[in-house]
Amino acid sequence: MSYNYNVYRNLSTQEVIQKFEPYTFPSFRQKSKVRNLKEPFFVVEATYNGEKVGLAVLELLHNQPHSLMKILSLWVKEEHRRRGIASQILRVAEKIALNNQINYLNIIFQNNWESFKWMPTLLQKLAWNKPEKRTILVKLAYKQVCDLPWFQIKDFPANFYVTKWVELTETELNYIKRKKVSENWYPDELSPFQLPDLLVAEGSFVLRYNEKIVGWIIIHKIGEQQVQVTSYFVDKDYRGTKASIALIVQAVEKIVKQNLSKEFIFMVSADNKEMLSLSKKIAGEHNTGAFTEVWVGQKWLQGQI
Incomplete structure (x- = not known):
């Protein structure tokens, strides 16, 4: 042919x-x-x-x-x-x-x-180049998790608290951007600056420790009754705390109470072992339909690197 x-x-x-x-x-x-x-x-x-x-x-x-x-x-x-x-x-x-x-x-x-x-x-x-597994998409239904033990972690440990993403000052936004440039602080696909027009302000929060920004959860509306946790990130020094779980719980409950959605899609970096472990606890270890692997293939063009 x-x-x-x-x-x-x-x-x-x-x-x-x-x-x-x-x-x-x-x-x-x-x-x-x-x-x-x-x-x-x-x-x-x-x-x-x-x-x-x-x-x-x-x-x-x-x-x-x-x-x-x-x-x-x-x-x-x-x-x-x-x-x-x-x-x-x-x-x-x-x-x-x-x-x-x-x-x-x-x-x-x-x-x-x-x-x-x-x-x-x-x-x-x-x-x-050989494709790399870059991200895991985790589908989460509120009714599946609302009664689980981890979802009862609603209080933040001492010195941790959250504020709304939309309330960040220009100085604070620039701090996140500079830290990304200087330390490659978070993966590109977990940038909190994506899709500002789709941001769900009621469920998007900044995690703080003694006023310092140490993480965030950014939620976007992608359908009539579906939202996507486009960026969930906690600095590696604070991932082992209950604050990282309380951040998820607070965001999910805010979304449900606003009747915006009862189903969520999380994007998790494939090399974030702590979050992947947590995701398996959240969605169910054997609930294979809840997990989707996102792979990336790349090719550098010779003479232009």
Whole structure:
């Protein structure tokens, strides 16, 4: 079979949704609702006899010191899979990256997607780095946990307390940003500055110890009755305290009392062993459906590092 590959440049969010949404996986529309995506976008399309059979949506981020292309969506029609379409789309994406002075490529995929079976092999064939497990998504229902012993930890230990995220001063916000730059304080994916327009002020708090900021929980509304704990972070020196649990309990109870949601999605860094252990206690050790692994594949472009 002979496939044609087309590139569409400088597309807005609405143009991608209107022209290509049915051919995106994961859904570009949904991603645009829960992330601050940067326009314009590139789309690489594969066609066969005029029919769309493969598609990728690309986001170009010219950050310093390294610029990045994110493969936001990669889809191949089922009956045309295993014919090299995904490989060729990624090769075209790499050429676009080189032409736009991009340092490296990035793609994210989950272990509950069918593509998880073949994505590592595909990336290896194209000389990408070995994918890394970066984040765990934990689904939590209030009714499953409200009577558990850990959820009764509502009082903060001495010298710990919380304040609302929205009440932070500009000086305090800059403190968090500077500490990230100087110490790489928290993982990029747990940044508390994501999606400000979706912030749930009633459930987003800063954890303090003797007035010092030592953590936070940031919650976003991603559906009519669903919220996402986009950033839950506690400084490593304070993770062993009951304050880290009380922070979760307070946020969850505030959300439920406001009738905003009774289901939560937590994002936990895969190398945060303390939080992963806590998550298993929270959701249930054997409740495998509650845990989703998020993997990241990357490729540095030679000569541009």
